[in-house]
Amino acid sequence: MADIIAETERLILRTVEDGDEAEHARLLNSPTIMKFIGGPMEPAEIEQRHAKAMAMYAREGFSFLFVIEKASGEMVGYCGIKRVDDPAAPNKGDHEIGWKIREDRWGRGYASEAMHAVIDWAFTRVQAPHVVAITAPDNMASWKLMAKLGMVRRDDLDFEADHGPLIQYSLTADQWESAA
Numbered sequence: 001m002a003d004i005i006a007e008t009e010r011l012i013l014r015t016v017e018d019g020d021e022a023e024h025a026r027l028l029n030s031p032t033i034m035k036f037i038g039g040p041m042e043p044a045e046i047e048q049r050h051a052k053a054m055a056m057y058a059r060e061g062f063s064f065l066f067v068i069e070k071a072s073g074e075m076v077g078y079c080g081i082k083r084v085d086d087p088a089a090p091n092k093g094d095h096e097i098g099w100k101i102r103e104d105r106w107g108r109g110y111a112s113e114a115m116h117a118v119i120d121w122a123f124t125r126v127q128a129p130h131v132v133a134i135t136a137p138d139n140m141a142s143w144k145l146m147a148k149l150g151m152v153r154r155d156d157l158d159f160e161a162d163h164g165p166l167i168q169y170s171l172t173a174d175q176w177e178s179a180a
């Protein structure tokens with residue numbers, strides 16, 4: 001059974017389970033959503049990512065999660081915590097937060113609402129020393145969200161990945177508390 005990690009006003013964040021891959025493929029794998037993150041994935045890649053998330057949750061107590069909309073009971077996003085694993089990143093192993101929200105739910109504040117809960121989780125139960133977020137410079141929605149969450153631009157951590165340049169923002173527990 002899935003673990004519920006957090007509940008917010010409109011959303012429930014829960015761990016992924018065997019069999020969730022098809023829903024991920026159906027609702028989150030569109031060219032628009034995946035535009036800045038490598039394009040739509042093959043079913044096998046989604047399966048592999050879910051397997052990795054489940055193993056990470058079992059091993060480390062954190063992972064990416066399904067975002068469930070309370071009003072409809074539907075999955076509306078995928079977000080959470082992983083470790084920086086791009087071989088070219090200067091800070092491999094840091095706690096990295098990330099997100100995608102279903103296209104027909106954009107602009108309702110869901111990413112913001114879900115990520116407040118994820119960051120609280122990171123700094124309380126997970127006890128991350130700090131979190132980072134990584135995005136493509138052209139992904140304005142994503143870096144604006146980072147800034148809105150109170151994250152700090154870290155050009156010292158920028159790097160060149162296989163598919164192009166990536167930029168980073170970071171946040172400490174102290175910065176999160178003062179932003180609140």
Ligand SMILES: CC(C)(COP(=O)(O)OP(=O)(O)OC[C@H]1O[C@@H](n2cnc3c(N)ncnc32)[C@H](O)[C@@H]1OP(=O)(O)O)[C@@H](O)C(=O)NCCC(=O)NCCS
Binds near residue numbers: 032111
């Ligand atoms: C980034 C994303 C998760 C935002 O989801 P969302 O639920 O629409 O975001 P919210 O409504 O919570 O908006 C939060 C803030 O993000 C920023 N933002 C979101 N969409 C934006 C857009 N289209 N243009 C500019 N800023 C945007 C704004 O700062 C916004 O705050 P504001 O409404 O007060 O201006 C969504 O666009 C998405 O899924 N994108 C594709 C996946 C992706 O690229 N993920 C990031 C990988 S690094």
